[in-house]
Amino acid sequence: MFSDRVRVVIDRVDRLRDQVDDHWQIPRDEAMVLAQLVRIGRCISICEIGTSYGFSTLHLAAAASEHGGHVHSIDADPKKVRAAGESLREAGLAETVTLHEGDARTVLTSLKPQAHFDFVFIDATKAQSDEYLDAVWSKLAPGCVLVTDNTTTHAEELAPFVVRLRSLPDFASCGVPVGNGFELTVRRR
Numbered sequence: 304m305f306s307d308r309v310r311v312v313i314d315r316v317d318r319l320r321d322q323v324d325d326h327w328q329i330p331r332d333e334a335m336v337l338a339q340l341v342r343i344g345r346c347i348s349i350c351e352i353g354t355s356y357g358f359s360t361l362h363l364a365a366a367a368s369e370h371g372g373h374v375h376s377i378d379a380d381p382k383k384v385r386a387a388g389e390s391l392r393e394a395g396l397a398e399t400v401t402l403h404e405g406d407a408r409t410v411l412t413s414l415k416p417q418a419h420f421d422f423v424f425i426d427a428t429k430a431q432s433d434e435y436l437d438a439v440w441s442k443l444a445p446g447c448v449l450v451t452d453n454t455t456t457h458a459e460e461l462a463p464f465v466v467r468l469r470s471l472p473d474f475a476s477c478g479v480p481v482g483n484g485f486e487l488t489v490r491r492r
């Protein structure tokens with residue numbers, strides 16, 4: 304699935320589940336599916352809202368690096384941004400990822416990606432999901448894929464946002480019961 308160099312780092316970050324209580328990282332099977340989606344779509348301009356220690360970032364970046372893609376990943380916690388940066392460097396993926404430290408709602412408004420985003424992974428404060436979508440909206444490419452995490456684990460909290468995603472004109476959206484459960488939303492071209 305990934306090179307030995309990348310896998311060693313992914314395995315180390317995976318073990319944080321037993322070592323820190325604020326990793327909040329997606330399950331491994333879900334991370335693998337996200338990497339496959341990036342590969343299938345040959346996504347080149349990826350945005351991740353919620354880096355944490357970089358577990359999902361490593362998967363998105365490893366897949367994107369295979370076809371020259373780039374990941375912008377945002378987290379408000381400086382300690383996590385620092386740790387994610389070290390892991391990405393160790394995996395040889397530092398050039399594939401730009402890490403942004405700050406509130407995603409602010410960062411997204413000033414972020415200028417080289418190309419409109421064709422893949423967006425929303426995995427931060429659930430109550431702010433609408434604000435993230437509003438902030439990234441003008442930077443979405445035709446055909447873009449939006450993945451919203453935790454639709455099974457936080458079903459009640461995310462229910463109104465899922466209703467919004469399923470009501471967006473020119474988008475198609477469905478739930479995927481893998482890992483934390485995620486909503487897979489695709490913009491029609």
Ligand SMILES: C[S@@+](CC[C@H](N)C(=O)[O-])C[C@H]1O[C@@H](n2cnc3c(N)ncnc32)[C@H](O)[C@@H]1O
Binds near residue numbers: 357405
């Ligand atoms: C669920 S964790 C992300 C897990 C990561 N995607 C993974 O699977 O490895 C959520 C992260 O979002 C960050 N966060 C929460 N609200 C945020 C905001 N408004 N702006 C930026 N980061 C935020 C938290 O610091 C936390 O690290």
